Amino acid sequence: MKLHLALGFLLAVLFNQNLLTVHVEAGDDFVRTRRVHFFLNGNPYFANGFNAYWLMYVGSDPSQRPKVSTAFREAAAHGLTVARTWAFSDGGYRPLQYAPGSYNEQMFKGLDFVIAEARKYRIKLILSLANNYESFGGKKQYVNWARSQGQYLTSDDDFFRNPVVKGYYKNHVKTVLNRYNSFTGMHYKDDPTIMAWELMNEPRCTSDPSGRTIQAWIMEMASHVKSIDRNHLLEAGLEGFYGQSTPQKKRLNPSLDIGTDFIANNQIPGIDFATVHSYPDQWLSSSSEQYQLSFLNNWLDAHIRDARIILRKPILLAEFGKSWKDPGFNTYQRDQLFNIVYNKIYWSAKTGGPASGGLFWQLLAGGMESFRDGYEIILSERSSTANVIAQQSHKLDQIRKIFTRRRNVQRWKRARAKRRGGWHGRNRGGHIGN
Numbered sequence: 001m002k003l004h005l006a007l008g009f010l011l012a013v014l015f016n017q018n019l020l021t022v023h024v025e026a027g028d029d030f031v032r033t034r035r036v037h038f039f040l041n042g043n044p045y046f047a048n049g050f051n052a053y054w055l056m057y058v059g060s061d062p063s064q065r066p067k068v069s070t071a072f073r074e075a076a077a078h079g080l081t082v083a084r085t086w087a088f089s090d091g092g093y094r095p096l097q098y099a100p101g102s103y104n105e106q107m108f109k110g111l112d113f114v115i116a117e118a119r120k121y122r123i124k125l126i127l128s129l130a131n132n133y134e135s136f137g138g139k140k141q142y143v144n145w146a147r148s149q150g151q152y153l154t155s156d157d158d159f160f161r162n163p164v165v166k167g168y169y170k171n172h173v174k175t176v177l178n179r180y181n182s183f184t185g186m187h188y189k190d191d192p193t194i195m196a197w198e199l200m201n202e203p204r205c206t207s208d209p210s211g212r213t214i215q216a217w218i219m220e221m222a223s224h225v226k227s228i229d230r231n232h233l234l235e236a237g238l239e240g241f242y243g244q245s246t247p248q249k250k251r252l253n254p255s256l257d258i259g260t261d262f263i264a265n266n267q268i269p270g271i272d273f274a275t276v277h278s279y280p281d282q283w284l285s286s287s288s289e290q291y292q293l294s295f296l297n298n299w300l301d302a303h304i305r306d307a308r309i310i311l312r313k314p315i316l317l318a319e320f321g322k323s324w325k326d327p328g329f330n331t332y333q334r335d336q337l338f339n340i341v342y343n344k345i346y347w348s349a350k351t352g353g354p355a356s357g358g359l360f361w362q363l364l365a366g367g368m369e370s371f372r373d374g375y376e377i378i379l380s381e382r383s384s385t386a387n388v389i390a391q392q393s394h395k396l397d398q399i400r401k402i403f404t405r406r407r408n409v410q411r412w413k414r415a416r417a418k419r420r421g422g423w424h425g426r427n428r429g430g431h432i433g434n
Helices: 002-018 055-059 062-077 105-120 138-148 156-160 163-177 212-228 247-252 262-266 289-311 331-350 384-433
Strands: 031-034 037-040 049-051 082-086 097-099 124-128 194-198 233-235 274-278 315-320 355-360
Touching: 031 233, 037 355, 055 062, 055 082, 055 105, 062 105, 082 355, 105 124, 138 156, 138 163, 156 163, 156 212, 163 212, 212 233, 212 262, 247 289, 262 274, 262 289, 274 289, 289 315, 289 331, 289 355, 315 331, 331 355, 331 384, 355 384
Parallel strands: 049 082, 049 355, 082 124, 124 194, 194 233, 274 315, 315 355
Antiparallel strands: 031 037
């Protein structure tokens, strides 16, 4: 009990110093940012959540929609507040966009349903608008569409450079943001169920390691998104690799040089918050478990520190996980990784720092064997990992409640002081009038 009281006092002091000086009005149900924090209706907002790329795809088949509902219901029961998913599927099998500017209405209705169900379970969505990789089409499909129209393109990285390809992407952005939801009766750009747009899932441009190509593309596309939709937050979809703007930090990267720059890309004014991904089991697959966890600690510390000191924006750990396909895997290893991630977020959150949540990869409902990739979490299986996830939700919610109580007390004190001031003013006025 004493420990609980001490924690409450500490949080009250820290929030008073770091958050209560930020005045955010209540009201419109859109997630907002102020300095290094997310706010929702005037209160701090923490995004403990998950990735579920498959939601639109499964939701496009009415007979499979119960899986979407089950995933959201189980997530909400574990206190999860945010889901990240794809708002793209370009060419190929059952696409959303089967040719530039041409859309499959049945697939779009699947996304409509996903947004409506998320709203029902009070879960916010981060919707990604394109893929770096070939799955679900990606930049390769855009480049191939342009080639079929006579454009001479030598690399999939021309996605970021060619005016015709960029025009296709801009049209997709415009189409999605202006979509009228057949379930909710709202345009996507007006729907507060959507927390944020993501320009691209893990953009990479290995043909230009200087980073100039992706920097220019993010600047152009962030401006385009904001010209259509000022309601929603925007992030770039970055994995967090350091680039040429901070060469001394590149030593923190795994051995990848992919043309992105965590600092420069996130300093673009239209980008509202930073993201970082972390897969030490993939990036450092030949290293020991201990080394991978040490990398994870340093990776998270560096990005949270940079978000606070340099970027001065919130940061989400938008993808992380541990695969059961890793050699020697056991559930304890996965729980250990989740706990490291969650403890970093919790410590930052409770001290008024910029880390505002983590989204694990990936959530599935039962009966989705074909979607298993090694990283899947099925909450209904009641694993120890599901308990770790629920505990983090509870801890972040406690921080939110403490801040909300402190904020309400301050509001009451301000209102009381204002009433007293008004009473004294009336008295003084009456006295002078006599």
